[in-house]
Amino acid sequence: MTTTTTSTRSQGLLSLFDLQTGLFAKALEGMSEKDMQNRLNTEANHPAWLAGTLVQQRFRMAAETGSGMKQTKEELFVGNKGIEPGAGYPTIAEYLSDWNRISPEAREALVKIDDQKLDSEIDMGPFKMSYYEMICFTIYREASIIGQLALWRRLLGYPALKYG
Numbered sequence: 001m002t003t004t005t006t007s008t009r010s011q012g013l014l015s016l017f018d019l020q021t022g023l024f025a026k027a028l029e030g031m032s033e034k035d036m037q038n039r040l041n042t043e044a045n046h047p048a049w050l051a052g053t054l055v056q057q058r059f060r061m062a063a064e065t066g067s068g069m070k071q072t073k074e075e076l077f078v079g080n081k082g083i084e085p086g087a088g089y090p091t092i093a094e095y096l097s098d099w100n101r102i103s104p105e106a107r108e109a110l111v112k113i114d115d116q117k118l119d120s121e122i123d124m125g126p127f128k129m130s131y132y133e134m135i136c137f138t139i140y141r142e143a144s145i146i147g148q149l150a151l152w153r154r155l156l157g158y159p160a161l162k163y164g
Helices: 008-028 047-065 092-112 115-119 131-155
Strands: 122-124 128-130
Touching: 008 047, 008 092, 008 115, 008 131, 047 092, 047 131, 115 131, 122 131, 128 131
Parallel strands: none
Antiparallel strands: 122 128
16 A cells, blocks of 8 residues: 655655554464463463554554544553453454554554654653654554564464465
8 A cells, every 4th residue: 555644754654554554463363362361371461462552552643633532441551551460351353343443543643744743742751752753663562562472373372473
């Protein structure tokens, strides 16, 4: 899908965004709901939390459009919360539904963001960064989480993530 962004700085980020949009569903493909919360007796973040925090991140990105949409069970992920033992995390179908609902809005926000907004500063509490730096980190984090989901696939005995 070819789109010209308002800022040339976000063009490469848009390409990564589009790639990762398709990879998310592939990372969850065929996994059981039970395995989504399997931590293999470790303290690692389970696939359900990883998927939810990734979807929540897209909702935050889309907030630039003012859509006001919320993720299913957003309360489990808002404010970068960690895993809540015993919590009823969304199903794979709910994650995918939310992902498919919010991705066009988040993409539109990325397409329309201009240089003035990209250069503006965000106060992150202990430090400050530009919107551009935040979007770069967001896109990086998406790739990281999809990679973690791909690893969980293998650890739980599922076939490797298919890129094609």
